[in-house]
Amino acid sequence: MSLHLPSEIIVERFLPTVRAMLAAELDEQGLTQQEIADExxxxxxxxxxxVRGDVTVEQRFADDQRLQSTVKTIATGLATGSMDSYEALGELLAVIREFEDRGPICAVHEEEMPALAGLGCDLCVRGTDDTVEQERSALAAVRRSARRLANTPGIAAVIPNVGTNVGTAIPEASDETDVAAVPGRLQTVGSRVLVPADPEFGASKQVASTILAAMSVESDLRGAINVATNDPLLDAAREAGYEPMDFDASYENRQQRLRESFADRGSVPRVIYHEGAFGIEPITYVFGETATEATARLLDLRERIEG
Incomplete structure (x- = not known):
């Protein structure tokens, strides 16, 4: 029996097909051939x-609507800058997992190894590692949020001098290493917001401790962003129906104090703030189910202010 690994199908059939489809889509988006080559x-x-179509593609892959939709999404994201290569790989890996689960990759593999036919082969499908998936999801939420902040005009006005961070915890997080954030914080340079690094777990002590305090009362509230405290933002929060809660700026036992405050209320306010102290800049935290929702809530408040 000839031995062919499923990974060979991916390298020899799937990837060339995807590259050809992406090149065609990016060409339609108006990118130059060198720009496409770089991507x-x-x-x-x-x-x-x-672009000329002078390549062999696996038609079973190219005709699949799931792959066609994914390729269009990736091409649009790469062309507009709303998606990076890391996220593009994530989208393609999701398709590969589906194709391996009694899908086109499985069908091609059985052709290459006829002895597998009819065996209900599950070489590729062993179930997902929940912990890995949760970590990837948390990192992706922070990555999307950081990029959205960096691309939002005028957002630099709410970035404190110490910088802003945005975080997402995995479900059932127990300590700061279970919370993803941006190492070094988002910083302003003139009117621009810079994202210094890709998100990592354990990258922000203050955002992590605040999220953990919130999760102790509302376990689904796993995201938060911290920005500068100012009256217009707090007024916009009240207008939106979020009554901001003030808390002591001191770092000492902050997580425990927040846990107790949230527990006494029976819920977590979506906006909390402090007015600062000696050596501590006034900061406001906005919560969401993930960093993505927290950032969306903050930007909604900004729109209310501008409106």
């Missing part, structure tokens, strides 16, 4: 072949 990690000559 796909191939030569300009290879892109020329892709």
């Amino acid at each position: 796909l990690g191939v030569s300009q000559a290879a892109v020329s072949q892709y």
